[in-house]
Amino acid sequence: MGSNISHYLNRFKACLKIDQTIRDGVAEELYTHLEDKSRELEENGLSKEEASKIAVQSLGSPELIAQQIYETHAQGSWKEALFSALPHFLVALLFTSYYWQNIVYVSIMLALIVGIAIYGWHRGKPIWIFPWLGYYLMPVVITGILLLSLPQGWGWIAALIYIPLALFVFIHIVRQTARRDWLYASLMLAPMLVTLTWFSSLGSGNELLRDGIWLAGLQTNALWIVISFIALAAATIAFIRLKARRYKIISLLIPPLVILFSVTMASRGNIDYWGWLILFFSLSAFAIPVWMQARAYQ
Amino acid sequence: MNYGRELLKGNTDSLLLCLISRQPTYGYQIVKELEKRSNGYFQFKEGTLYPALHRLERDNLITGKWQILANGQQRRYYYITERGQQVLASRLATWQDFSTAVKAVMQAETI
Numbered sequence: 001m002g003s004n005i006s007h008y009l010n011r012f013k014a015c016l017k018i019d020q021t022i023r024d025g026v027a028e029e030l031y032t033h034l035e036d037k038s039r040e041l042e043e044n045g046l047s048k049e050e051a052s053k054i055a056v057q058s059l060g061s062p063e064l065i066a067q068q069i070y071e072t073h074a075q076g077s078w079k080e081a082l083f084s085a086l087p088h089f090l091v092a093l094l095f096t097s098y099y100w101q102n103i104v105y106v107s108i109m110l111a112l113i114v115g116i117a118i119y120g121w122h123r124g125k126p127i128w129i130f131p132w133l134g135y136y137l138m139p140v141v142i143t144g145i146l147l148l149s150l151p152q153g154w155g156w157i158a159a160l161i162y163i164p165l166a167l168f169v170f171i172h173i174v175r176q177t178a179r180r181d182w183l184y185a186s187l188m189l190a191p192m193l194v195t196l197t198w199f200s201s202l203g204s205g206n207e208l209l210r211d212g213i214w215l216a217g218l219q220t221n222a223l224w225i226v227i228s229f230i231a232l233a234a235a236t237i238a239f240i241r242l243k244a245r246r247y248k249i250i251s252l253l254i255p256p257l258v259i260l261f262s263v264t265m266a267s268r269g270n271i272d273y274w275g276w277l278i279l280f281f282s283l284s285a286f287a288i289p290v291w292m293q294a295r296a297y298q
Numbered sequence: 299m300n301y302g303r304e305l306l307k308g309n310t311d312s313l314l315l316c317l318i319s320r321q322p323t324y325g326y327q328i329v330k331e332l333e334k335r336s337n338g339y340f341q342f343k344e345g346t347l348y349p350a351l352h353r354l355e356r357d358n359l360i361t362g363k364w365q366i367l368a369n370g371q372q373r374r375y376y377y378i379t380e381r382g383q384q385v386l387a388s389r390l391a392t393w394q395d396f397s398t399a400v401k402a403v404m405q406a407e408t409i
Contacts, residue, residue, distance in 0.1 A: 025364075029325060029348060029374050036326040037344075060345030068349030072356055 002052035005034045015066035017181045018073045071243040076127045081240035084128040087135050088233035092226045130184045134191040140166045186252050194228050197259050224262040231258035310350050315386040322375045
């Protein structure tokens with residue numbers, strides 16, 4: 001492969017943030033096109049270097065082609081958008097009707113999430129899977145937090161055994177997702193952001209399980225929690241339906257703002273440590289996948 | 299913007315469907331064929347071809363398959379689907395009606 005062609009294809013691949021298999025397929029297609037064109041120009045008397053240079057020029061900007069290909073592949077159908085938002089609507093429904101206190105409804109919901117997430121993971125990770133994966137990972141994280149609430153000493157021992165295992169599963173899934181596109185990783189981490197923000201705003205450590213403070217807090221703030229998950233559902237639909245990458249990023253910024261507003265309203269403006277937690281989780285949800293993707297491209 | 303270019307942009311999908319319906323073909327051949335059949339009138343911007351092909355494939359109007367040629371080279375050939383044939387037939391009918399109407403108006407204007 002000539003240096004002009006290989007440089008062109010590297011620029012193209014660096015800009016195209018879609019499923020790696022599709023990306024490599026399109027790059028291969030462009031490569032065969034450039035080879036055909038170069039060969040024809042060489043037969044007309046040009047040197048190999050000149051031929052590949054003209055071939056690359058006639059194909060045009062690799063960034064522009066990558067953007068147009070991205071817009072073709074990144075936009076999901078309405079069906080996919082609604083299915084992606086479905087887990088958020090279901091969680092909102094749990095809180096609307098106080099079904100979250102019913103172990104049967106919660107178990108059905110959990111089984112549904114686990115089933116659909118595993119099915120999607122093994123069916124080529126379609127665009128709708130990421131919010132489901134986010135909920136799938138939630139019990140892994142919440143169990144770790146709850147372990148810290150065990151009686152003195154035991155909490156840390158349990159957490160020390162559990163945390164490495166949980167981190168392994170968590171990092172593996174986030175890394176796999178970010179390798180495809182860090183935006184999908186952010187979409188996946190968004191439900192966790194909402195849940196952990198509400199968790200942290202309702203109490204910390206042993207307070208979580210003591211005297212039903214946490215349960216009472218959930219009940220009191222159910223309306224604001226519902227609003228948070230509805231905002232997440234709306235942002236997910238917008239994310240899947242929008243074509244341009246910059247608009248997708250903007251759509252992902254909506255939930256943290258709504259949650260910040262909801263938590264502020266629920267606490268009547270009394271922001272303390274959890275206010276910082278919101279910012280921390282919001283930034284992590286975006287920064288971790290960006291960092292992981294940068295490493296994957298190295 | 300150039301009027302001819304605007305017309306080509308609006309009809310790119312129909313032209314691609316028409317060419318692919320005649321025989322399965324690949325990207326570079328499509329560019330050459332368009333140029334040849336239009337006697338050089340359609341100078342297709344090569345970079346815009348692949349996003350258009352992928353858009354048609356996403357809409358299930360064509361389907362692409364990698365094939366290995368006798369010389370070992372790989373090429374992605376595009377085939378028209380049943381849905382693509384239906385859409386093409388409908389677009390051809392619309393185009394013929396449109397072109398007849400435009401001709402009738404324009405000719406009356408030039409007489």
